[in-house]
Amino acid sequence: MKLCIACGMPMTKPADYPLGDESKDYCIYCARPDGSMQSYPEKLEGTTDFLIRTQGLDRQAAHAAAIRTLAQLPAWQGIQKTMDTPSGD
Amino acid sequence: MKKTVRELQKEQTKELLLKTAYEVFSKKGIMNTRVSDIAQAAGVSHGTIFVHFRSLEAMIEEVVALYGQKIAMRTHVLAQSSGSLSDLLHAHLGGIMEFEPFYTRLVIENRLLPPGARDSWISIQSAVSFHFSLVYEREFGHNDRSGILLHMLFNMWMGLVHYYLQNGDLFAPEGNVIGRYQDILVDSYLKLLKGGRAEK
Numbered sequence: 463m464k465l466c467i468a469c470g471m472p473m474t475k476p477a478d479y480p481l482g483d484e485s486k487d488y489c490i491y492c493a494r495p496d497g498s499m500q501s502y503p504e505k506l507e508g509t510t511d512f513l514i515r516t517q518g519l520d521r522q523a524a525h526a527a528a529i530r531t532l533a534q535l536p537a538w539q540g541i542q543k544t545m546d547t548p549s550g551d
Numbered sequence: 552m553k554k555t556v557r558e559l560q561k562e563q564t565k566e567l568l569l570k571t572a573y574e575v576f577s578k579k580g581i582m583n584t585r586v587s588d589i590a591q592a593a594g595v596s597h598g599t600i601f602v603h604f605r606s607l608e609a610m611i612e613e614v615v616a617l618y619g620q621k622i623a624m625r626t627h628v629l630a631q632s633s634g635s636l637s638d639l640l641h642a643h644l645g646g647i648m649e650f651e652p653f654y655t656r657l658v659i660e661n662r663l664l665p666p667g668a669r670d671s672w673i674s675i676q677s678a679v680s681f682h683f684s685l686v687y688e689r690e691f692g693h694n695d696r697s698g699i700l701l702h703m704l705f706n707m708w709m710g711l712v713h714y715y716l717q718n719g720d721l722f723a724p725e726g727n728v729i730g731r732y733q734d735i736l737v738d739s740y741l742k743l744l745k746g747g748r749a750e751k
Contacts (some may be wrong), residue, residue: 470674471681472627513673516680518702530670531677 468492468505468537488537502541506532565603567593572614577652581611581660612667615657619671622650623678630682636744639686640708640737643679647712648729655716655728680705691744708740 464473466489473489476482480493488499491508500508506528513524532538554562571593575584586607590597604610626646633639647654657664661672683705715736719728 472624474628474631512681513677514702516684516702516705517676518700518706527670527673530666531674534670 466492468499468535469509469532470535492537499537502532502538505538561603564595564599568595568600568603568610569614569617572610573618573653576611576614576656581615581656582663586610608665612665612671615664615668615671618650618653619657619668619675622646622654623675625649626675626678627682630679630686633682633686636683636686636690637737637741639682640740641733642682644712644729644733644736647716648733651716651729652726655719658713658716676709679709683708704744711736711740 464487465471466473466487468488469492471478471489471491473479473484476484478489479486480488480490480497480499483497486493486497486499492500492505494500494504506525509528509532510521510524513519513527514521517524519527532541568589572584572589575589575592579588584607586600587597589610590600600610604613626643629642629645630639633642657672657675661669664672680702684701687701687704715722715728715732719726722728723731
């Protein structure tokens with residue numbers, strides 16, 4: 463079983479993959495409609511919104527938690543260093 | 552590349568330390584545990600611990616990350632076959648039950664733990680909230696007349712479960728909160744949810 467490189471979700475069945483393509487290393491929730499992988503800013507925004515929508519976290523706390531949890535994942539290694547700008551929100 | 556005997560031994564010792572720390576944390580509490588407690592339980596010297604972990608704080612972060620992943624993964628596997636919200640809530644509790652003493656320590660102590668452990672806590676909750684949102688929207692989403700926001704429903708459920716675990720000494724002194732209250736927790740929550748909908 464693979465873990466999504468961009469969010470860590472376990473991928474156990476074809477429906478977990480973008481367009482059902484099991485050769486991909488990222489999951490359907492980290493893909494754009496055309497099957498390509500979302501960018502870091504897209505994923506950061508999506509993760510922040512997910513934490514707010516499903517757990518009700520404060521926006522700033524959710525944003526900070528999203529940055530820290532994404533930093534643990536293979537797809538985003540080194541990304542933050544290149545995007546190391548102060549958050550606007 | 553093939554690992555040397557020495558490398559394999561080092562890995563085995565680290566695995567032993569992580570497992571032992573998990574057991575000691577479950578029993579004594581995380582913040583209440585000293586390095587010497589883990590060393591003694593694992594049958595290694597105090598110094599051996601620091602060959603593998605730079606500090607007790609780093610060890611706590613690693614144990615919580617590892618077992619947090621296991622709990623999240625178990626929840627995910629059980630939740631995947633959940634057709635209804637009732638199935639999902641039982642799956643959630645089933646995932647916790649396998650790790651109940653340790654999970655209870657996390658419920659009680661997570662605000663006091665090092666930042667990395669706090670992040671692992673959020674990840675465990677995200678595995679649940681992800682499935683909760685999918686199942687809830689599938690079952691009630693198009694016909695939700697309760698007017699209660701999704702995250703409030705989720706937090707009400709978590710608040711209920713965590714309250715029972717946090718006060719487990721009062722609800723189930725034998726140490727089996729989930730096993731004893733699983734059905735009544737799920738049934739009561741669903742009745743409230745459905746009752747609230749019916750009144751609107």
